[in-house]
Amino acid sequence: MELAVRFIVADWGTTRFRAYLLEDETVLDMVASDEGVSHLRPGQHREVFFRHCGQWLQAEPEAPVLLVGMVGSREGWVEAPYAHCPAGPEEIAKALVAVDLGGNRRGHIVPGLFCEPAPGAADVMRGEETLALGSGVADGIVCAAGTHPKWIVMREGRIERFATSMTGEMYALLREHSMIGRPATEPEDPRGFDLGLDAAERNNPDKGRPMGLLHLLFEARAAVVSGRMGTDFLGPYLSGLLTGDEINGALASHPGLEEVTVLADSHRAELYARALARHGVAVVTKPPRDALIAGLGRIVRHVPPQ
């Protein structure tokens, strides 16, 4: 049995700062604020970190410190260059980038991952690599839901490759800025989601000649302006169409898939489960925070001592 490890982590994204004092996967203490990296200027990060976590640093002078998420992007504290797939905890720990926390203490920024989905093509993640390592999946497919969902291939406990879909950002673009999505009204009729999944099947190459997402999106507008669909269906319809088309692409890459582990809150995970059930794919759900903490626990064992 491995010895328990006590460590400090910050999950530092674009809009939120969350920090934990952990013993393995047990949360001993936590703190959160809205000081995401997009709200900070260069030089402010150390002060923010120290204000929230200084007490833990003093109480646990030996505890390793990990920072994960957009804190390692160009807009973050220090840019941590992408490590390359395939990568497990050991490869990721080798690519950690140190930051000076003051008082002779160092933090380690977890690098994002780069992969080449096709020769010359590129995909990247920053944060989801840690979720995937903590997903509990050693061999199989993990979907890290979010604004840019990642479909991740795990092999022998390492991240083999992955593909990102801009589903969530596209939904927001369509709802907030497009002629297609602007007529949407609330309260929404959730049956629209299943109608959107129906439409996505018309872009599934296994079910005939795919019509193209750009056409199916326009059909949503045509259905509204011709009076065939109520505006209360439109939001969920677009969500279903985009989710369904993300899944069309994922299943094309993973033919014969039987199960996927979805890292998402319960509402989003339920939508994935509904969409994937149509393809005979079972869904296992894990909360993203649990996966993050477990993934950090795997990485921290390879961190050099303070």
Added chain:
Amino acid sequence: MELAVRFIVADWGTTRFRAYLLEDETVLDMVASDEGVSHLRPGQHREVFFRHCGQWLQAEPEAPVLLVGMVGSREGWVEAPYAHCPAGPEEIAKALVAVDLGGNRRGHIVPGLFCEPAPGAADVMRGEETLALGSGVADGIVCAAGTHPKWIVMREGRIERFATSMTGEMYALLREHSMIGRPATEPEDPRGFDLGLDAAERNNPDKGRPMGLLHLLFEARAAVVSGRMGTDFLGPYLSGLLTGDEINGALASHPGLEEVTVLADSHRAELYARALARHGVAVVTKPPRDALIAGLGRIVRHVPPQ
């Protein structure tokens, strides 16, 4: 030989008003302003029309008057309900909606068209039906380029069916509002367009397992943040990817296509020609204004007398 017809038309869109005094396809006089329907309140349309065209109405007391475009939408002068496909000049003329121009004179709003691309699905056009009728294509495929390009099937001089793609609107959304497109810089490197077409081939079901447009769009961001693609390539790349994926969908609906008539300005038509050449499809180009005038000339022969 048919007698020459002298008539007055307004091509009245969302942002522009253009009017012509025509004799068959010959422009005798014209006027244009930025008084598109989106700039007008209910009740203003007659005054705008009369101010620009009143002189022609007096000079040509027998001339039929046609109005085409978004002037017939819910946001226009009077809503002209969609006619249903298949439709030729006769069916469209039967569905004209009269508006009172004052002085005992009537104008006729050309209705848009509705079609059902799949059972229960919907597509609509408003204005492009007139372009298609004036395309010179009796049997074949016409692409009316624009913010929402329409791929139109002509049979025996009538519009059989069509499919719309939100390509142009999507490009604008991505460039102006998305994380994907915002890093784009100018001057642009036009080679990006061909790289975007390359990427679109990875969503062509005839060339392997399609990755999905939502993934390929994210790859553009990944290529930029990982330093694999310069930001001057990004705009043309997105244009090429979207155009290429529009064409993937169109060719899935029209397998074996050898020629398409593209109604577009010469720059846009050249981009379509480059994209379609990869699929062995030849492009014939016709300026949209010529097609519009020719299409109105076909419809006006079925208009009831003043």
